[in-house]
Amino acid sequence: MTRTHRLFQLMQTLRRLPAPVTAAALVNETGVSLRTIYRDIDALRGLGAVIDGEAGFGYTLIEDAALPPLAFSDDELEALVLGLREVSVIGDPALAEAAQTALSKLKSRLPARQTHRLQHAVLDARRFVRPPEPRIDVKKLRAATWEEVTVSFHYEDAKGALSQRRADPLSIVFMQNAHMLMAWCHLRSDFRAFRLDRMSELEVTGVSFRPKRVPLLRDFMDLMRRQAEERAKDRQTFD
Template sequence: MSRTHRLFQLMTALRRSAGPVTAASLAAETGVSERTLYRDIDTLRGLGAVIDGEAGFGYTLIEDAHLPPLQFDDEELEALVLGLREVTQIGDPALAEAARTALTKLRARLPERSAHRLEYAVLSARRFVPPPAPGIDSSALRKACWDEAQIRFDYTDKSGAQTTREVKPLQISFFENSHCLMAWCVLRSDFRAFRLDRMSAMERTGTSFRPERIPLLRAYLDQIRAASFRKDQS
């Protein structure tokens, strides 16, 4: 881990903490010795972060000079909280953690009144039946989408039949309590949606489909909208 990344991790840990957090806890979270942690605290202070506390008492981030206050109205704050808390409920582990971290960063950048409204927002999201866990690495799938890299995976359909598919991954969407990959299926020469919990053994094929992703995704969404319109008219 680079020193820059470690300092960033330390700032995130301090932002997340509601009160004094011990050097031992911060050192464990950033993967360093307490001696190194003390040096990192001094470095952050030198860069402008106002960090209260000292060895033996714990540390609290009072002000982060590198994160100027953001301004949102009350409805915007409610929308942000609702959206991010929904991600913590339906996202895969990496996305859920990213949403929690984003909320922490927002809280650190907001004026006191707005930070209070963020902490105790009226709107929230609760799902008592979580979506099925993906059968593949969702982070790797998202990266394949961004990289416009074709992938191959094993797939089990709703009847239990198993096939191996090679696709151009376009987007991951959440449909009716399950995550689905929207893709161009090379086998079927058509658009298809695949539930992530039914996918396994995913790998890249080494074939790039750049710069087709955006045009293909637009065409797929147009097809879905047209089908929905026809259904509404029938």
């Protein structure tokens, strides 16, 4: 780990953990020695970060001079908080952690009044039953989707039948209380939605399908919209 990366990680930890953050807690989070923590705190202060506290009492990040305050309306701030809190409860582990980090970054850059508003936002997102845990590395799948690279995986359907799939990943969508991969399935030669908690042994093939992702996804979404409209008409017919 480079010194720059270590200092960045230390700043993120000071933003994220409840203040005051003890040196021991920083050691546990960063994996470096106590002496290195003391040295890095001094280095951050030298770079302009206002960090209150000292060894034995814990540290509180008061202000990051490198980051100017952000300007949001109260409604914009509520929308951001609600969205990030929703991600923290429905996102895969990497995204859930990223949402918490993003909230801590917001807190460090807001004016004092809005920092209070962020901490005590009226809107919240809670789920007492979390969505099923994915059985694959979702970060790896997201990267393959962005890069427009075909993936392969094992899939277990609702009846327990297993199959080997090869698909072009188009998007990851949370719907029907589960995370779904929207994809073009090579086995079926058609669009398919795969539940992430039923996927396993994900492999990135290295075969590119660029630049087809955006038009394929648009076609898939149009198909789903038409199907939803048809189901709605059928329900109205029998009501």
